[in-house]
Amino acid sequence: MVRLRQSNNKINFALAGMICFLMFLPAMAQAKVFNSETFTLDNGLQVIVIPNHRAPVVTHMVWYKVGAADEPQGLSGMAHYFEHLMFKDSKNLQPGEFSKIVKKLGGNDNAFTGQDYTAYFESIAVSHLEKMMEMEAGRMADLDVPPDHFHSEKQVVLEERRQRTENDPRGIFNEQMKSALFVNHPYGTPVIGWMSEIKDYEWKDVKKFYDKWYAPNNAIVIISGDVTAKEVKPMAERTYGKIKPKEIPPRIRTQIPPANGQTKMTLKHEAIQQPAFQNLRIAPGYRENKKDSLALMVLEEILSGGPTTRLYKNLVVDQKKAVSVGFSYDGNALDHGTIWISGIPNQGVTLEELEALTKGEIEKVIKDGVTKQEVADAVQRMEDAAVYARDSVAGPAMTFGYSITTGSTIDDIENWPDLIKTVSVKDVQRVAETYLDENNPWLRPAITGYLLPLDADDGKKEGETK
Amino acid sequence: MVRLRQSNNKINFALAGMICFLMFLPAMAQAKVFNSETFTLDNGLQVIVIPNHRAPVVTHMVWYKVGAADEPQGLSGMAHYFEHLMFKDSKNLQPGEFSKIVKKLGGNDNAFTGQDYTAYFESIAVSHLEKMMEMEAGRMADLDVPPDHFHSEKQVVLEERRQRTENDPRGIFNEQMKSALFVNHPYGTPVIGWMSEIKDYEWKDVKKFYDKWYAPNNAIVIISGDVTAKEVKPMAERTYGKIKPKEIPPRIRTQIPPANGQTKMTLKHEAIQQPAFQNLRIAPGYRENKKDSLALMVLEEILSGGPTTRLYKNLVVDQKKAVSVGFSYDGNALDHGTIWISGIPNQGVTLEELEALTKGEIEKVIKDGVTKQEVADAVQRMEDAAVYARDSVAGPAMTFGYSITTGSTIDDIENWPDLIKTVSVKDVQRVAETYLDENNPWLRPAITGYLLPLDADDGKKEGETK
Numbered sequence: 016m017v018r019l020r021q022s023n024n025k026i027n028f029a030l031a032g033m034i035c036f037l038m039f040l041p042a043m044a045q046a047k048v049f050n051s052e053t054f055t056l057d058n059g060l061q062v063i064v065i066p067n068h069r070a071p072v073v074t075h076m077v078w079y080k081v082g083a084a085d086e087p088q089g090l091s092g093m094a095h096y097f098e099h100l101m102f103k104d105s106k107n108l109q110p111g112e113f114s115k116i117v118k119k120l121g122g123n124d125n126a127f128t129g130q131d132y133t134a135y136f137e138s139i140a141v142s143h144l145e146k147m148m149e150m151e152a153g154r155m156a157d158l159d160v161p162p163d164h165f166h167s168e169k170q171v172v173l174e175e176r177r178q179r180t181e182n183d184p185r186g187i188f189n190e191q192m193k194s195a196l197f198v199n200h201p202y203g204t205p206v207i208g209w210m211s212e213i214k215d216y217e218w219k220d221v222k223k224f225y226d227k228w229y230a231p232n233n234a235i236v237i238i239s240g241d242v243t244a245k246e247v248k249p250m251a252e253r254t255y256g257k258i259k260p261k262e263i264p265p266r267i268r269t270q271i272p273p274a275n276g277q278t279k280m281t282l283k284h285e286a287i288q289q290p291a292f293q294n295l296r297i298a299p300g301y302r303e304n305k306k307d308s309l310a311l312m313v314l315e316e317i318l319s320g321g322p323t324t325r326l327y328k329n330l331v332v333d334q335k336k337a338v339s340v341g342f343s344y345d346g347n348a349l350d351h352g353t354i355w356i357s358g359i360p361n362q363g364v365t366l367e368e369l370e371a372l373t374k375g376e377i378e379k380v381i382k383d384g385v386t387k388q389e390v391a392d393a394v395q396r397m398e399d400a401a402v403y404a405r406d407s408v409a410g411p412a413m414t415f416g417y418s419i420t421t422g423s424t425i426d427d428i429e430n431w432p433d434l435i436k437t438v439s440v441k442d443v444q445r446v447a448e449t450y451l452d453e454n455n456p457w458l459r460p461a462i463t464g465y466l467l468p469l470d471a472d473d474g475k476k477e478g479e480t481k
Numbered sequence: 482m483v484r485l486r487q488s489n490n491k492i493n494f495a496l497a498g499m500i501c502f503l504m505f506l507p508a509m510a511q512a513k514v515f516n517s518e519t520f521t522l523d524n525g526l527q528v529i530v531i532p533n534h535r536a537p538v539v540t541h542m543v544w545y546k547v548g549a550a551d552e553p554q555g556l557s558g559m560a561h562y563f564e565h566l567m568f569k570d571s572k573n574l575q576p577g578e579f580s581k582i583v584k585k586l587g588g589n590d591n592a593f594t595g596q597d598y599t600a601y602f603e604s605i606a607v608s609h610l611e612k613m614m615e616m617e618a619g620r621m622a623d624l625d626v627p628p629d630h631f632h633s634e635k636q637v638v639l640e641e642r643r644q645r646t647e648n649d650p651r652g653i654f655n656e657q658m659k660s661a662l663f664v665n666h667p668y669g670t671p672v673i674g675w676m677s678e679i680k681d682y683e684w685k686d687v688k689k690f691y692d693k694w695y696a697p698n699n700a701i702v703i704i705s706g707d708v709t710a711k712e713v714k715p716m717a718e719r720t721y722g723k724i725k726p727k728e729i730p731p732r733i734r735t736q737i738p739p740a741n742g743q744t745k746m747t748l749k750h751e752a753i754q755q756p757a758f759q760n761l762r763i764a765p766g767y768r769e770n771k772k773d774s775l776a777l778m779v780l781e782e783i784l785s786g787g788p789t790t791r792l793y794k795n796l797v798v799d800q801k802k803a804v805s806v807g808f809s810y811d812g813n814a815l816d817h818g819t820i821w822i823s824g825i826p827n828q829g830v831t832l833e834e835l836e837a838l839t840k841g842e843i844e845k846v847i848k849d850g851v852t853k854q855e856v857a858d859a860v861q862r863m864e865d866a867a868v869y870a871r872d873s874v875a876g877p878a879m880t881f882g883y884s885i886t887t888g889s890t891i892d893d894i895e896n897w898p899d900l901i902k903t904v905s906v907k908d909v910q911r912v913a914e915t916y917l918d919e920n921n922p923w924l925r926p927a928i929t930g931y932l933l934p935l936d937a938d939d940g941k942k943e944g945e946t947k
Contacts, residue, residue, distance in 0.1 A: 088554050089735045091665070184741065191740050195661040199557070199675055209665055211736040269555045270677040274657050275650065275748060276930075282742035464742075 047429045048401065049411055052244035056251060058260045059232025063425065064247050065239040065411045073240030074409040075147045076136040077155070078416040080235070081228035083208075084130040084201035084350070085266050089215075092208015093224050095128040096172055096216060101135065102126075103164050106157035110164055113150060120146070130202055131349045132420040138409055141241045148236075148254040155229055156258045165218050173214065176207050184284040188464060192280055196295055196462045200271045202351060230261035235419055239412035268350050271297065274460040281465045288468055289338070292370045293357040296461040298344060298450045300352035302422025308346040309435055310442035311354070311450070316393035317385050317443065318342040318376065324393075325376055336364050336372055347421045354450065366465055374453075381452050384444040394435055401432070513895045514867065515877055518710035522717060524726045525698025529891065530713050531705040531877045539706030540875040541613045542602040543621070544882040546701070547694035549674075550596040550667035550816070551732050555681075558674015559690050561594040562638050562682060567601065568592075569630050572623035576630055579616060586612070596668055597815045598886035604875055607707045614702075614720040621695055622724045631684050639680065642673050650750040654930060661744055662761055662928045666737045668817060696727035701885055705878035734816050737763065740926040747931045754934055755804070758832045759823040762927035764810060764916045766818035768888025773915070774812040775901055776908035777820070782859035783851050783909065784808040784842065790859075791842055802830050802838055813887045820916065832931055840919075847918050850910040860901055867898070 051065045086093045103110045117124040122139025137147045180186035190205050197203030207213075236255065238247055301308040319326050319342040330337040340358040356377075360369040404410055418428050427434065448455065517531045552559045569576045583590040588605025603613045646652035656671050663669030673679075702721065704713055767774040785792050785808040796803040804825040812818035822843075826835040870876055884894050893900065914921065 089733050187740070188742055190738070191664070191742060191744075194664040195744065198657070198660040199670065204665065209736065209738045211738070267555050270675065272656070272675045272677070274653070275750070276654055276657060276746050277748075278657075278661065278744065278746045280742050280744045284741070 048405065048431065049415075049429060051415070051425060051429065053425060054244060054248060056231065056256050058256065058258060059230075060234055060236060060251070060255050060258075062236045062238070062244075062247060062251050062255075063415055063419070064242060064244040065237070065415065066241075066243055067239060067405070067408055067411070068241050070408070071141045071241045072138065072408055073141045073144050073238055073242055074136055074138045074412045075144060075151070076134055076237045076239075076412050076416055077151050078235045078237065078420050079133045079229060080131075080233050080263075080420055081266075082129050082131040082133055083204065083206040084268065085228065086201070086204075086208075086224075087220070089212055090208075090220055090224075091204045091212045092172070092176075092206070093216065093221065094133050095207055096168070096213065097221060097224055098126045098128045098133050098135075099168050099172060100160050100165065100221065101154050101158060103158075103160045103168065105154040105159060107153065108150070113154070116150065117147070122147075128206055130206060132416065134416055134420075136409070136412070144238070144242065144247075145250045145254065148250055151236075152254040152258060155231065155234065155255070158225055158229070160218075160221075162218055165221065169213065169216065172207070173210070176210060176213065180205070180207065181210070184282060184286050185466065188280065188282045188466065192293070192295055192462050192464050195278055195280065196297065196460055197351070198271055198274065198460070199269050200350065201268070202348070226261075227264060230263060231255055231258045232260040233263045235416065237412045237415050239415075240408045266349075271351070271460060275456075278460075278462045279465065280462065281467065283467045283469055285469050287466050289359050290366050290468060291357065291359045291466045292366045293355065293464045293466075294370070294461060295464070296354040296356075296450065297459040298352040298354045299346065300348040300350060300421065301346040301418075301427075302349060303352070305427070305434075306442070307446050307449070308352065310438050310446040311344045311346065311352075312397070312435065313390060313393050313438045314380070314385075314443050314447055315342055315344040316397055317389050318380070320393060320396055325379075326373065329376060330358070330369070330372055334372070336361055337369055340369070340373055342373075342377075347417050349421050366467075370463070377447060377451050380444060380447040385440060387440055390438065390440055390443060394438070397435060398432055514871065514897065515881075515895060517881070517891060517895065519891060520710060520714060522697065522722050524722065524724060525696075526700055526702060526717070526721050526724075528702045528704070528710075528713060528717050528721075529881055529885070530708060530710040531703070531881065532707075532709055533705060533871070533874055533877070534707050535872075536874070537607045537707045538604065538874055539607045539610050539704055539708055540602060540604045540878045541610060541617070542600055542703045542705075542878045542882055543617050544701045544703065544886050545599045545695060546597075546699050546729075546886055547732075548595050548597045548599055549670065549672040550734065551694065552667070552670075552674075552690075553686075555678055556674075556686055556690075557670045557678045558638070558642075558672070559682065559687065560599050561673055562634070562679065563687060563690055564592045564594045564599050564601075565634050565638060566626050566631065566687065567620050567624060569624075569626045569634065571620040571625060573619065574616070579620070582616065583613070588613075594672055596672060598882065600882055600886075602875070602878070610704070610708065610713075611716045611720065614716055617702075618720040618724060621697065621700065621721070624691055624695070626684075626687075628684055631687065635679065635682065638673070639676070642676060642679065646671070646673065647676070650748060650752050651932065654746065654748045654932065658746055658759070658761055658928050658930045661746065662763065662926055663817070664737055664740065664926070665735050666816065667734070668814070692727075693730060696729060697721055697724045698726040699729045701882070703878045703881050705881075706874045732815075737817070737926060741922075744926075744928045745931065746928065747933065749933045749935055751935050753932050755825050756832050756934060757823065757825045757932045758836045759821065759930045759932075760836070760927060761930070762820040762822075762916065763925040764818040764820045765812065766814040766816060766887065767812040767884075767893075768815060769818070771893070771900075772908070773912050774818065776904050776912040777810040777812065777818070777916070778863070778901065779856060779859050779904045780846070780851075780909050780913055781808055781810040782863055783855050784846070786859060786862055791845075792839065795842060796824070796835070796838055800838070802827055803835055806835070806839055808839075808843075813883050815887050832933075836929070843913060843917050846910060846913040851906055853906055856904065856906050856909060860904070863901060864898055 049065045051063055053061060053063045055061045081094060083094045102113055114124050117137050117139065120139055120143045122137050122143065124137040126135040135151060139147060180190065194203045298311060299307050317324060326340045326342060330340045338359040338361055343355045344352065346352040356373060358369045358373050360366060415428060515531045517529055519527060519529045521527045547560060549560045568579055580590050583603050583605060586605055586609045588603050588609065590603040592601040601617060605613060646656065660669045702717065764777060765773050783790055792806045792808060796806045804827055806824040809821045810818065822839060824835045824839050826832060881894060
């Protein structure tokens with residue numbers, strides 16, 4: 016049940032950039048790709064239906080427009096903790112019963128939390144769809160977790176944090192980098208929350224969070240699979256339709272102050288075997304600037320979209336300077352997008368050298384631009400990838416959820432192939448200059464991290480950091 | 482009126498460490514130094530009287546136990562902004578009238594805001610003391626600023642921020658360093674607030690802040706000068722005594738997560754003439770750990786207490802490696818204290834070299850300790866400095882305010898000479914090891930900043946940062 020929880024979106028930059036991108040892009044990559052339908056219930060709940068009639072199955076998702084970035088001061092991790100509690104006691108259901116029923120009916124369920132959303136889903140035979148809707152509606156309206164279950168779940172979440180972050184120096188290091196980058200912005204706080212704050216949750220705070228954000232008019236239901244909107248609508252009315260709407264408060268999103276100077280973090284640790292650099296930069300999200308966001312997607316594809324693209328071909332294959340090197344852009348965010356540049360040098364190559372070579376490849380784009388052919392190839396690859404997206408039942412539902420909860424429209428998703436084709440050679444060069452040229456005085460904040468193994472002479476003291 | 486505003490305490494580390502230290506220490510440096518008296522009114526207002534009968538004058542201060550660190554999310558700078566508004570309209574007073582009256586009576590007044598407190602004061606002939614109390618009580622109870630005055634004051638504060646921070650690359654850089662150091666803690670937010678948030682204040686938010694925190698039971702009145710508690714008490718009852726207490730909410734102070742790795746920020750800027758390094762570290766405040774805090778004060782004095790102490794003598798005078806070099810410790814904080822190590826190298830010496838030499842001096846303390854004579858000399862100098870403290874009328878009031886609002890007791894202040902004498906040679910070595918040894922895996926977070934002039938070949942583009 017908890018495998019997928021703590022969504023990788025904006026949580027683990029080491030993985031998330033690529034995963035999110037794959038989820039986002041392919042699904043958007045055909046003209047009127049999904050032929051989705053949408054309607055809104057009287058209580059404000061939006062329902063999106065993505066028909067796919069290859070097999071009698073559906074993926075049913077509920078996306079709440081609340082995430083870690085909406086948590087009150089001092090209660091970091093609350094959105095994710097709350098996601099756990101949703102599997103506890105609710106109307107007519109005992110703790111754990113929700114998932115047991117899904118399993119018994121041959122399906123599977125899970126949930127995950129990001130900075131901007133919290134999502135719950137079940138994949139199951141279409142004949143059980145209404146039952147799933149009834150159960151999700153039940154916990155949307157009537158969660159009722161007694162204090163002892165509330166407290167016991169803390170141990171589960173604390174253990175989750177220990178395993179994923181505390182016991183992994185890279186985990187702590189990534190948190191530190193993001194905290195330093197996202198100054199005065201909630202994206203600098205990890206989705207899972209700070210250890211000290213998870214420990215101090217009180218039931219009244221959790222209850223307040225639920226009462227404030229969990230409501231039909233703050234959710235989107237997405238159903239992908241062997242159904243039509245016409246079939247879904249009466250079911251939605253019978254289940255979710257019974258829940259009263261609430262007044263939803265505005266989401267407070269503070270602004271990152273301008274910064275100058277360069278920030279570099281270094282971690283030496285015995286658990287690190289290969290040195291690596293990572294450069295994390297703030298870039299526009301799709302909601303903030305669609306045109307630039309699309310151009311950044313194409314730039315990513317040109318630089319790092321496969322074995323024949325610039326970074327890999329030049330630095331790994333031809334010059335043999337790197338074991339791996341990457342450039343990824345994630346624009347799926349209500350507020351700020353990010354660019355993540357990283358590399359692991361080959362033996363005999365220093366981190367500084369590989370970092371300079373990688374930046375050199377980006378400077379080439381800034382100075383000389385890219386070719387028409389490169390843009391055409393990149394767009395083609397992105398469209399090709401999208402062909403596969405429609406094969407999946409769950410994938411398109413994920414894509415709609417990620418995109419809509421971070422500010423895209425259904426039209427953006429359905430018309431994505433037309434949109435991505437508008438990106439020109441000049442656009443690609445322009446966004447490289449705007450968001451990556453270190454001589455640009457208005458460049459957004461960035462941070463560089465160096466991960467280093469212990470030197471031979473550093474000794475091997477347990478838990479030592481230098 | 483606004484000269485002293487935006488207190489240097491924890492705002493500008495480049496200056497504040499030393500200033501605060503001087504204010505804090507000398508005043509604490511005699512056994513029963515001040516023979517202060519204290520009483521509390523029925524409404525919870527604490528009054529401290531520090532008699533000084535050399536001249537018929539007083540300094541009258543009101544310290545509110547609220548500061549920048551208590552501001553709500555997204556409303557940074559509110560405590561300081563509010564301090565400005567206190568000079569606007571209140572019961573029977575027009576904007577600016579408060580200061581005009583003080584001036585007409587031959588006195589002067591001002592105010593300042595820190596992370597943990599907001600303070601207002603008047604220095605004036607003792608015959609006008611009750612008038613001052615009446616006026617302060619007036620604005621404690623009945624501030625009433627109309628919307629147009631509220632909005633016009635924004636421009637004043639925005640201009641203050643532009644002058645002190647935006648137009649000074651060091652200002653922005655110091656803010657950045659503190660933001661990166663104080664992860665998940667309000668001390669990472671500048672007292673004056675972020676530009677984008679000052680712009681967006683609304684009158685209702687400001688009013689809420691006032692209603693929440695400005696009350697007699699959340700304030701301390703400190704009167705230093707030609708009075709006794711017996712004389713002050715009836716005046717306090719006639720003025721402040723009339724104000725009703727409020728229920729004061731707990732102050733939410735989040736915790737800094739553990740960090741590993743090293744963080745370094747570099748700023749190259751044309752406005753910087755001399756390269757400099759600064760190393761800012763988290764250390765215990767006096768409230769958190771009195772014993773260690775006292776030992777850190779002695780360590781500071783041994784390393785950097787004058788021309789004959791270690792850093793200056795070794796690096797500036799003997800080795801001629803530095804133009805200046807310093808070590809300062811500030812423990813005056815409800816939450817975290819700080820250590821600030823800094824240096825400007827002589828020509829021909831690199832920042833890296835001077836940083837290593839300075840750390841080398843600290844490592845000597847960790848490895849070899851200090852001498853009994855050094856500790857005795859340091860304590861003697863600290864006590865000598867305190868002799869002068871009693872000459873001042875305003876100084877002792879400041880000291881009491883800073884100390885009491887950050888967790889010291891009156892006994893701590895009055896008995897400070899006895900307390901500082903308890904610091905042993907071993908204590909000094911121990912705190913150096915605990916808070917400064919980079920091989921200590923439990924070392925608290927730290928950050929290093931390098932300020933660099935533009936290189937000859939960097940060009941001189943306007944506003945450029947690299």
